[in-house]
Amino acid sequence: MNWQLLAESYAAVFTNPQVLLMTLLGAAGGVLLGAIPGMTATMGVALLIPFSFGMDLVPSLGLLLGIYCGGMYGGSISAILIHAPGTPSAAATLLDGYPMCQKGEAGRALSVAMFSSFCGGVIGALVMTFLSPIIANMAMKFGPGEMFMLVVFGLSVIIAISGKSIAKGMISAFFGLLLCTVGLDPTNGIPRYITYKQTDLLEGFEFIPLLIGLFAVAEIIAGVERMINGKEKQERSTEKIKNVLPDWHTILKIWPNILSGGLIGTFIGAIPGAGGDIAVFVSYGFSKSVSKHPEQYGTGIPQGVAATESANNGCSGGAMIPLLSLGVPGDAVTAIILGAFIMKGIQPGPMMYISELPTVYKVFAALMLANLAMLVVGCCGVRFFAKIVSVEKKMLYPIILVVSILGAFSINKSVFDVGVCVAFGVIGWLMNKYEFPLSPILLALILGPMCEQNFVRYMNIQHGNFFAIVKSPIAMVFAGVALLVIVYSIYNQHKINKREAAARAAGNAE
Amino acid sequence: MKKTQTKAFANLVGSIVFGTLGLWALVQTYSFQEAGGATTYVQPAVFPRIMSIGLLIFSAALLIQSVWKLLRMKPEDDMAQPAESINFVKDKGVLAGLAVIALCILFVVGFEPLGYVLTAALVSAAIMLLIGKRNALQIILVSVLVPLVMWLLFYKLLAVNIPMGVLQFLRDLVDKI
Incomplete structure (x- = not known):
């Protein structure tokens, strides 16, 4: 490591007004885009890349990385406030973020999300700076078998997020996994549960409309029902946000979750094809499994928000590792950033560390700056975002519906997607009513396609011999950890149910 | 029970x-x-x-x-313990929930022929009336302004082409400006 060059690169990036301005603009745009359900950081980067054509490499990277980091945090705003994650990476944030909002702690949830996003991003950037060649080599050992087991590990979290009934959680998960199989088979292009004439479903159900339907539309229907029955009163938010950052007491509580989430996010982000959407669930499941009070997860605790938000921003640094070290993008956004590098005549890869070392260090600095810019934008916005929950619910529900429906449409510009969104809104409402948890469906929808594709690829490579997977130490580690998580989650849930039954019996006796 | x-x-x-x-x-x-x-x-x-x-x-x-x-x-x-009801005859809340579902279906049906802005305005006004909002000015402002601003944001900033139906002239007007 050339420390002097690193310091010079940081100084060059942090003192360049154009880079500062572009990064700040990117972060602001990213936060806004991420907060709109249906708009993702990938879309933001793709939309704004033409604006970076005329700029030098570093300002243009500042702009793109600003959108990337801002978008990751922005997704949590709508997840916390309106129960509709703005981006798939914020899907797990609603598990604790929304209950916090319902308890009147929207501002606290937003500040924890922002602070954790920042810390996760910094962890990712630091790991990228100091360990990128090592992690890149490790990530490159991931073939379809290892990826399949990583996904199985991710799916093992289902039991941890199933709630009271594991059977109901598993029903939800298998329902979600079955939904993923609708459309053309990804390997052979053979239609499943559809005919070739049903062109809207050839590629299966689009994830975002489904997500918006299951969470936002279902919540609107349930909210209206509660209002008519007088079970939902307009609560003026009495929460006073003195500091936009979490207080020391909260930071002391959440720092282990931030650290584990940041590291999990960075590592998963470094694996090409895996990203924030899987990292958040792995981090949430890990955090819940090691907690002394797993029963509190899902009831609105800052640890749950910190675990997920640090993981998705940790991914931003992680995804840059294979890009810079090997020239392989870690996710869709870094694929676009790879295009920006190539346009400027720079080919990322192992040789970049020899021929373009100053540029590599400037990229490290730009990512750090992007995280700082996200923090600044977040700090400015927390008070404003928190006010959204104070809007009268009689006006808020129609507004959420109007925004959500537009988000569902904008993905493919398809009215069919709007229909899917409404249909899954009804399904989500009914499932919620009868206590079938929705989070396992979400996890299944994210991981299902990855699971099938990697399983099929692995089987084809191994000529149908699945048990050859025992020869892969990485896959076996994931399989072992998945098994441990499943056993421990079942034990934990049993303990929680027993404790609740005892409390209920004591209550009845009184 | x-x-x-x-x-x-x-x-x-x-x-x-x-x-x-x-x-x-x-x-x-x-x-x-x-x-x-x-x-x-x-x-x-x-x-x-x-x-x-x-x-x-x-x-x-x-x-x-x-x-x-x-x-x-x-x-x-x-x-x-008693399960939640879906009996819309006995439970007014369920009836209201079903009414919202019906409005959402109308949103889907009207999305292309009537356009996003008009359908969204009608549906949001209907939901506000359904849940007891009676301030006419607020109803009109929210149901007209929110869809209009969202359309403008998506159309001009994010380049998403949204059906405008009978309000197509608005797009032509914005394009001219």
Whole structure:
């Protein structure tokens, strides 16, 4: 490591007004885009890349990385406030973020999300700076078998997020996994549960409309029902946000979750094809499994928000590792950033560390700056975002519906997607009513396609011999950890149910 | 309280619904076309078949649990508590929920012919009236301004072309400006 060059690169990036301005603009745009359900950081980067054509490499990277980091945090705003994650990476944030909002702690949830996003991003950037060649080599050992087991590990979290009934959680998960199989088979292009004439479903159900339907539309229907029955009163938010950052007491509580989430996010982000959407669930499941009070997860605790938000921003640094070290993008956004590098005549890869070392260090600095810019934008916005929950619910529900429906449409510009969104809104409402948890469906929808594709690829490579997977130490580690998580989650849930039954019996006796 | 109003009975119904879905999905997999080629080791039906079997197994587990609970239910059991209702005749809240669903369906139907802005304005105004909002000025402002601003944001900033239906002239006007 050339420390002097690193310091010079940081100084060059942090003192360049154009880079500062572009990064700040990117972060602001990213936060806004991420907060709109249906708009993702990938879309933001793709939309704004033409604006970076005329700029030098570093300002243009500042702009793109600003959108990337801002978008990751922005997704949590709508997840916390309106129960509709703005981006798939914020899907797990609603598990604790929304209950916090319902308890009147929207501002606290937003500040924890922002602070954790920042810390996760910094962890990712630091790991990228100091360990990128090592992690890149490790990530490159991931073939379809290892990826399949990583996904199985991710799916093992289902039991941890199933709630009271594991059977109901598993029903939800298998329902979600079955939904993923609708459309053309990804390997052979053979239609499943559809005919070739049903062109809207050839590629299966689009994830975002489904997500918006299951969470936002279902919540609107349930909210209206509660209002008519007088079970939902307009609560003026009495929460006073003195500091936009979490207080020391909260930071002391959440720092282990931030650290584990940041590291999990960075590592998963470094694996090409895996990203924030899987990292958040792995981090949430890990955090819940090691907690002394797993029963509190899902009831609105800052640890749950910190675990997920640090993981998705940790991914931003992680995804840059294979890009810079090997020239392989870690996710869709870094694929676009790879295009920006190539346009400027720079080919990322192992040789970049020899021929373009100053540029590599400037990229490290730009990512750090992007995280700082996200923090600044977040700090400015927390008070404003928190006010959204104070809007009268009689006006808020129609507004959420109007925004959500537009988000569902904008993905493919398809009215069919709007229909899917409404249909899954009804399904989500009914499932919620009868206590079938929705989070396992979400996890299944994210991981299902990855699971099938990697399983099929692995089987084809191994000529149908699945048990050859025992020869892969990485896959076996994931399989072992998945098994441990499943056993421990079942034990934990049993303990929680027993404790609740005892409390209920004591209550009845009184 | 009747056993048919308990959570255990609701679970029983849920297990039958998901079990039927799983069974239907499983049967369907046998009609999937097979992929040819010597290197195809996993047929397109394999993954959906595993998933539908999984759905069937856990539906059966929930069914057995529910029947067991219904037979040996104690009043203090969580499963003996009343389940949520979907009886729209007795429950005004459910009726209102169904009305929102009907409005959402109207949103889908009217999205292309009437356009996003007009449909969104009508649906949001109807929902506000349904849940007891009576301030006419606020209803008009929210139901007109929000869809209009969202359309402008998506159309001008994010380049998303949204159907405008009968309000097509607005797009022409914005394009001219």
